[in-house]
Amino acid sequence: MTSGTKTTRSRKVEEEEATESTTEQATKKPAAKKAPAKAPAKAKAAPKTAAKKATSDDDEELDDDVELDEADIDDTADEATDDDAEDAPAAAAAKKGDGEDDDEEEDGATKPAFSEPLPTGAIVISSSDEDDVPVYSTQITGATADPVKDYLKQIGKVPLLNAAEEVELAMRIEAGLFAEEKLSHMSAAEKSSQLGLDLQWVARDGQRAKSHLLGANLRLVVSLAKRYTGRGMQFLDLIQEGNLGLIRAVEKFDYTKGFKFSTYATWWIRQAITRAMADQARTIRIPVHMVEVINKLARVQRQMLQDLGREPTPEELSRELDMTPEKVIEVQKYGREPISLHTPLGEDGDSEFGDLIEDTEAVVPADAVGFTMLQRQLESLLDSLSEREAGVIRMRFGLGDGQPKTLDQIGDTFGVTRERIRQIESKTMAKLRHPSRSQSLRDYLE
Template identity: 80%
Template sequence: MATRTTAAKAKAETSQNADAVEETETTTTAAKKPARKPAAKAAPKTKATRSTKATKAADDTDDEELDGEPVIDEADTPDVVADTADVETADEPVVEETKDAEESDDEESTGKDEELPTGALRLTSTDDEDEVPVYSAAITGATADPVKDYLKQIGKVALLNAAEEVELAMRIEAGLFAEEKLSQMAEAEKRSQLGRELAWVAKDGQRAKSHLLGANLRLVVSLAKRYTGRGMQFLDLIQEGNLGLIRAVEKFDYTKGFKFSTYATWWIRQAITRAMADQARTIRIPVHMVEVINKLARVQRQMLQDLGREPTPEELSRELDMTPEKVIEVQKYGREPISLHTPLGEDGDSEFGDLIEDTEAVVPADAVGFTMLQKQLESLLDSLSEREAGVIRMRFGLGDGMPKTLDQIGDTFGVTRERIRQIESKTMAKLRHPSRSQSLRDYLE
């Protein structure tokens, strides 16, 4: 009995050592591979079967003789383990193992996710960046035409369909919500896991906004073409239209079911027309008056086609439901000012201001005649007495250009106004004498 018990213990220890070596080898093999294999599932069964057989053999040796029983040598154990490892790894490609592992991981992660409501936007972190159009200041192959360069640059961005517009709008909405939450959080909360996720969502919303803007820049160009030749450069119209496009992106409501281009058209037109009212004219006109001027111009063009002639203010007043005086006033507001430095002629050597008379300018001939008249009057006054000459100068303002009354002159000379009147009358009679007045008649013709 002691011999049988010793043999049974030896067999059991040999089986346990084989299993331990086998488990070590299997663990090493599994650690080297990044993913699990379906064939690896059969390994535990093999080990369990061998352990069971070893246990049964140990139980049987208690009743049977040791003679004739095979003894497993420990030196043979590595070969058995190696064979087991070969069976486990037989004919299993590494690519298929990785795919199966990823599928099993996806199934496990999908099973753990909670069910979302219908139409909800699932945000997942990924290494793939959104295809946001990138605009650089340096344009490859730039030409002397900035409009051509701009159209070439925006033409590289693909147009969006309705589904892509809705997806971008949902990301923008999520980004705005995340920015609102971040503004209400403290600095410590922003560094938490929730804060980092909100920051990522806000950044994703900005990328979606840039993508939606870049894909609709050609819409602004098509609308800006309709307003050329009205006082603003084409690129300035595009710039103002882009501001309206930004406003449309911020206020677009995808739940209404309309296309983004239909909604953005109104914002782009409003931005362009407001800019034209504020910047296109040298003298600014209020926006409501600009609308009246445009309406008058449309009615005037229509009546010109119908009547074959220019309509009168009375005919326009009946169409516009306003008085003829109001029509004339609006027409004056609609006139464009012209610069005095506008060149004239083919050579452009003269300007428009050269043809306009300066009513305040002094004619050289008149200036010479006025100077000679002053000298002649001084010579005539010198022929009078000092009091008579002083009364005439003060009465007609010959010295300082400010005529004085009889009372003011009387106060100066210390006499009554009646005496000043008598002196004036007597002096004027002397000046009217042909000997003195003949020299002044030539200046009155």
């Protein structure tokens, strides 16, 4: 048995040597170039390295290996038989591995090297042609550009609860709240006792139950938030506000009433969403109680529009809402939404809404021309007066600097009393009222 096995081993080694020699002559590649194999092909490179080592050893080393194999086979004849049966597939696998390694070396310049997946689910890809200066880019697997879709996918992993599970979680939450209340009145030494440690565990268990109940009902918030889209708030903002209402519902849920948690939480979620819309949806904040009146007026107005087939009058709305017509008009003004001056108009959007709004502070060209002509007429009339009379009129009415002065100030300027200035003013105004002078100015009074 031993000699037969030795003969088989020798023939097999000779066949491997002949195969390796033929492969090396065909590829004409030195063995040194095949040493740096790719990282993923380490498992495949091992048989090839062993085969090369076998071809490089001399006959004496091969004989030693055969003798070692014979010693092992002498110990157990059954193991020797199994080894002979497995040698043929191993040799074929080694040959196949040699061919695959050559293909990998040829394509290694174009294929990127993929590393092992990161803990976050990302894969790092080397995008550099030079090994000494690698440039990496990260691709996150499973991420999408839609945050709503990612959120829905995340909350969908938590299974829904039945009534019994809701009651169990509610009881654990209640026990946790009771434990937290007890711990708040305990000293540090009491908290370190066995009772304190037990209460701390119960409090933590209550927090875990609260998180579980919240996570299982996040889809309820999404279904309710969908009804309030398109009213001035983003969908994710509505969901977050609804989640705050859900937290409030978890804290105040009473499982002893016999109702399902979703029935109780719906009211709190809706209240949180509507309050947030009243505070944040409008450009100009309106108090919550007034928002409720505006919404009620809008509902009645829509109903009367369907019943009457026309827009209801303020008097008709006042009878339905039990308020005065003036109050109805005031509430309607509060409910109007402001519009941006940059709102595009027309099919092409080449104009804006602000282009149609008149600028009340802008100077009208006709008025500017009329004012200029009036100034010229006044200057021509003042030139027909004496220097003192013209000076008194200019200072008295502020024609020069726009600052009218008192009689005392004018008297100090001319070195006379205020009475004298009053007389000069009266005499000059009589001259200006004469039809020969005033007729040219009457046209500007119309």
